[in-house]
Amino acid sequence: MPDSLSTTEPTQILAVNDHRYAYRRFGRGPRRPLLLLQHFTGTLDNWDPAVTEPLAREREVILFDNAGVGRSSGKVPTTVAGMARHALAFLDGLGVTTCDVLGFSLGGMVALQVAQDRPSIFRRMILAGTAPRGGEDIMHLEKPALSRHFADPKLQGYAILTKLFFAPTESSQAAAQAFVARLMQSAQRREDRDPPAGPEVAAAQMAAFREWEQFQGERFADLRGIRPPTLVVNGVHDEMIPVSNSYRLAEHLPNAVLLVYPDSGHGSLFQFHESFTRQAAAFLSSESPFAPY
Amino acid sequence: MPDSLSTTEPTQILAVNDHRYAYRRFGRGPRRPLLLLQHFTGTLDNWDPAVTEPLAREREVILFDNAGVGRSSGKVPTTVAGMARHALAFLDGLGVTTCDVLGFSLGGMVALQVAQDRPSIFRRMILAGTAPRGGEDIMHLEKPALSRHFADPKLQGYAILTKLFFAPTESSQAAAQAFVARLMQSAQRREDRDPPAGPEVAAAQMAAFREWEQFQGERFADLRGIRPPTLVVNGVHDEMIPVSNSYRLAEHLPNAVLLVYPDSGHGSLFQFHESFTRQAAAFLSSESPFAPY
Numbered sequence: 263m264p265d266s267l268s269t270t271e272p273t274q275i276l277a278v279n280d281h282r283y284a285y286r287r288f289g290r291g292p293r294r295p296l297l298l299l300q301h302f303t304g305t306l307d308n309w310d311p312a313v314t315e316p317l318a319r320e321r322e323v324i325l326f327d328n329a330g331v332g333r334s335s336g337k338v339p340t341t342v343a344g345m346a347r348h349a350l351a352f353l354d355g356l357g358v359t360t361c362d363v364l365g366f367s368l369g370g371m372v373a374l375q376v377a378q379d380r381p382s383i384f385r386r387m388i389l390a391g392t393a394p395r396g397g398e399d400i401m402h403l404e405k406p407a408l409s410r411h412f413a414d415p416k417l418q419g420y421a422i423l424t425k426l427f428f429a430p431t432e433s434s435q436a437a438a439q440a441f442v443a444r445l446m447q448s449a450q451r452r453e454d455r456d457p458p459a460g461p462e463v464a465a466a467q468m469a470a471f472r473e474w475e476q477f478q479g480e481r482f483a484d485l486r487g488i489r490p491p492t493l494v495v496n497g498v499h500d501e502m503i504p505v506s507n508s509y510r511l512a513e514h515l516p517n518a519v520l521l522v523y524p525d526s527g528h529g530s531l532f533q534f535h536e537s538f539t540r541q542a543a544a545f546l547s548s549e550s551p552f553a554p555y
Numbered sequence: 556m557p558d559s560l561s562t563t564e565p566t567q568i569l570a571v572n573d574h575r576y577a578y579r580r581f582g583r584g585p586r587r588p589l590l591l592l593q594h595f596t597g598t599l600d601n602w603d604p605a606v607t608e609p610l611a612r613e614r615e616v617i618l619f620d621n622a623g624v625g626r627s628s629g630k631v632p633t634t635v636a637g638m639a640r641h642a643l644a645f646l647d648g649l650g651v652t653t654c655d656v657l658g659f660s661l662g663g664m665v666a667l668q669v670a671q672d673r674p675s676i677f678r679r680m681i682l683a684g685t686a687p688r689g690g691e692d693i694m695h696l697e698k699p700a701l702s703r704h705f706a707d708p709k710l711q712g713y714a715i716l717t718k719l720f721f722a723p724t725e726s727s728q729a730a731a732q733a734f735v736a737r738l739m740q741s742a743q744r745r746e747d748r749d750p751p752a753g754p755e756v757a758a759a760q761m762a763a764f765r766e767w768e769q770f771q772g773e774r775f776a777d778l779r780g781i782r783p784p785t786l787v788v789n790g791v792h793d794e795m796i797p798v799s800n801s802y803r804l805a806e807h808l809p810n811a812v813l814l815v816y817p818d819s820g821h822g823s824l825f826q827f828h829e830s831f832t833r834q835a836a837a838f839l840s841s842e843s844p845f846a847p848y
Contacts, residue, residue, distance in 0.1 A: 433845075498805055498813070509802060512791055512815050520791070520815035522805050523847055537847035552726075554816055554830035 268314040268323075269448045273306060273333065273456075278355035284333035284456065285326045285352070289318025293546060294385055295361040297324050299349065299369025301391075302401060302467050305332035305456035310532045312444055316539035317364070320547070324361075326352055328372070331463055332456030338466035341473050342368075342395075346375035353383065362546055364388040367503060367528065368467060371395075371474055377488045386546055387488075390495040390538075391528045393507035394485055394514065396477030400503055401468065407501050420445050427529030429499040434525050437533040485514035491553035492518035493545045495538065497530030519545070519553045561607040561616075562741045566599060566626065566749075571648035577626035577749065578619045578645070582611025586839060587678055588654040590617050592642065592662025594684075595694060595760050598625035598749035603825045605737055609832035610657075613840070617654075619645055621665070624756055625749035631759035634766050635661075635688075639668035646676065655839050657681040660796060660821065661760060664688075664767055670781045679839055680781075683788040683831075684821045686800035687778055687807065689770030693796050694761065700794045713738050720822030722792040727818050730826040778807035784846035785811035786838045788831065790823030812838070812846045 267288035276283045286306055287295075296317060300308060306325050317323055329348040330338035339345050349372055353361070363384045365373030370392025377384050393400050403409060411417055411425040423445075424438035492515050496508040505522060512520035521541060523530040531538040548555040560581035569576045579599055580588075589610060593601060599618045610616055622641040623631035632638050642665055646654070656677045658666030663685025670677050686693050696702060704710055704718040716738075717731035785808050789801040798815060805813035814834060816823040824831040841848040 505802075505806075509798075512817065513798075516817065518817050520813065522813035522815075524805065524809065524811050525845070534845075534847040540848075552818070552827075554827040555833075 267318055268309065268311045268325075269451050273454050275333070276352065276355050278351050281329060281348070281351065282333075282335040283326065283329075283348070283352045283355070285324060285356075287322055287324045289321060289323045291320035291322070293321035293362075295322040295324055295358060296546065297326065297349075297353065297358075297361050297363045299326070299363060299365040299372045300328070300331070301367035301369060302471075303459035303464050305459060307332075307448060307451075307456050308445070310441060310444055310535065311448055312535040313531055313539060316535075317542060320543060321362075324356075324358075327456065330466065331459060338463050340466045340469040342371045342375050342470050343379075345372045345470065346379055349376050350380060350383070359383075360385055362386045362388075364390065364542070365392060366390045366531065367392055368470070371470075374485075374488065377490060378484065381487075381489065384490050386548075387490050387492040388495065388542055388545065389492060389511060390531045391497065391500055391503055392511070393474070393503050394482055394511050395474055396481045397475065397507040397510060398504070400475055400507070401471045403468070423529070426502060427527055428533060429497065429525055429527045431525055434527065434533060437526075438529075441529065441532045482510055482514040485511065486516055488515055489517060491545075491548070491551070493542065493553065494518050494520045495523070495531060495541075497523050497526030497528060497533070499526060500528045500530070502528040517553045519555070560611055561602060561604045561618075562744050566747050568626070569645060569648050571644050574622060574641070574644065575626075575628040576620065576622075576641070576645045576648070578617060578649075580615055580617045582614060582616045584613035584615070586614035586655075588615040588617055588651060589839065590619065590642075590646070590651075590654050590656045592619070592656060592658040592665045593621070593624070594660035594662060595764075596752035596757050598752060600625075600741060600744075600749050601738070603734060603737055603828065604741055605734075605828040606824055606832060609828075610835060613836060614655075617649075617651075620749065623759065624752060631756050633759045633762040635664045635668050635763050638665045638763065639672055642669050643673060643676070652676075653678055655679045655681075657683065657835070658685060659683045659824065660685055661763070664763075667778075667781065670783060671777065674780075674782065677783050679841075680783050680785040681788065681835055681838065682785060682801075682804060683824045684790070684793055684796055685804075686767070686796050687775055687804050688767055689774045690768065690800040690803060691797070693768055693800070694764045696761075716822070719795060720820055721826060722790065722818055722820045724818055727820065727826060730819075731822075734822065734825045775803055775807040778804065779809055781808055782810060784838075784841070784844070786835065786846065787811050787813045788816070788824060788834075790816050790819030790821060790826065792819060793821045793823070795821040810846045812848070
């Protein structure tokens with residue numbers, strides 16, 4: 263893969279109040295900016311260029327390290343609500359008053375919380391491999407289907423993602439190898455890289471998952487007030503955040519299209535990056551008040 | 556709507572063995588023909604031109620009355636398997652050895668059965684508002700959510716479809732009125748119309764639904780052998796064949812994308828006909844061995 267904006271654009275630091283947020287912005291075009299919110303332990307360097315580059319052709323894409331992740335200062339909040347406050351502080355500091363959002367996994371939960379806290383901020387939302395508050399079986403890394411991968415000494419570095427983000431079929435594992443190769447290629451960027459997330463980041467984010475599973479009152483009722491047209495995306499064999507959570511999002515959000523990919527897991531957007539970016543671009547480009555595109 | 560192919564193309568009769576099948580074919584283009592398989596009690600005159608016309612721009616579309624429906628001879632089979640045999644006899648008689656299929660509701664079940672009986676026949680499948688064998692809560696017209704509409708004297712003719720095929724929201728009901736207006740416009744075709752289906756057709760098709768709910772051995776295991784790339788479509792508030800059946804299709808078919816529309820019911824493809832025909836055309840035009848498009 264040739265040098266490209268997502269891998270060459272310098273990391274910038276935005277100071278807001280007492281915080282410093284690391285981010286990268288690249289791409290241009292007539293559309294609203296697209297904020298990307300990252301998964302568990304992911305940094306700026308974990309975004310797949312096969313997803314970010316095509317999306318950046320028609321709009322500015324903004325990658326962002328939440329507090330305590332990568333080179334952003336502070337401690338990682340132990341609640342999604344805390345992460346949502348940082349995301350809003352970052353957007354306010356940047357002067358972005360309205361944008362679209364792509365939230366993957368933990369990032370999707372942050373997107374949902376931000377949309378509740380400030381309904382005017384997102385015009386269109388893409389929620390990939392994520393769950394509503396009160397969702398089920400969210401990131402239980404201790405269950406055997408997942409813990410066996412963490413116990414496997416052959417799965418160092420990005421290699422574990424071939425198991426966590428993909429299905430065990432031959433075709434999905436081939437896509438997994440291509441995904442890791444793209445991340446490794448990006449990793450040839452030897453300078454200006456984020457430090458990988460350590461155990462403290464992981465522990466705080468896991469606490470946030472546990473808190474997100476709790477709910478009060480009528481389950482999923484909070485989704486009814488989230489009005490932006492939304493595209494919910496998942497792989498049908500997601501072991502980290504099961505697809506049933508995406509079903510619940512589509513059933514309770516008032517204006518959400520659900521797109522489920524076969525033969526894939528948590529990282530279906532990376533496995534089917536050509537389809538995903540085509541669908542995402544079509545969805546984001548629609549001016550309809552309705553989500554279908 | 557001006558005169559158009561779907562409403563002006565004459566009905567043809569194909570004689571195969573002792574049977575006569577009524578059908579219409581229209582449209583042209585570089586793609587494989589698309590066979591359309593119809594819903595409970597639907598005839599050739601029940602297809603929405605807002606769905607059939609755009610699809611006919613790149614391919615020939617073939618509408619077909621199964622045995623005992625409309626002007627096709629014989630008795631309506633009381634099993635989906637019987638309907639599948641007639642569909643295959645029709646395609647054989649027409650000399651179509653391979654095509655794509657759009658099966659809506661009952662038609663989707665027939666498509667699934669045909670794909671099992673002759674794996675070579677369908678290259679790509681679209682299954683809208685339907686259910687696998689062993690699915691749940693299939694067309695229980697006796698349940699209060701549906702029976703109240705049949706008991707409503709204000710819902711004569713096509714009007715009942717505004718309740719059966721759409722959600723009760725203002726936006727879905729507006730789409731329902733537009734759908735009925737399109738069918739009424741088509742009904743200005745005063746000659747060459749199918750007779751509406753009577754109680755005998757309904758009774759036989761209801762028997763087929765009851766038989767389709769039964770399963771032997773491992774539930775949904777039969778879906779694993781259905782290999783063509785498939786697009787499963789449903790409205791999230793389908794009361795006739797709940798969306799959970801579409802979830803099961805996507806989970807057990809090996810190569811199926813699931814697309815679920817918000818704010819809509821059984822007839823989501825009619826409510827969101829612009830989106831549906833755009834998505835369907837993109838899916839059908841893909842040459843990938845994988846369903847994502």
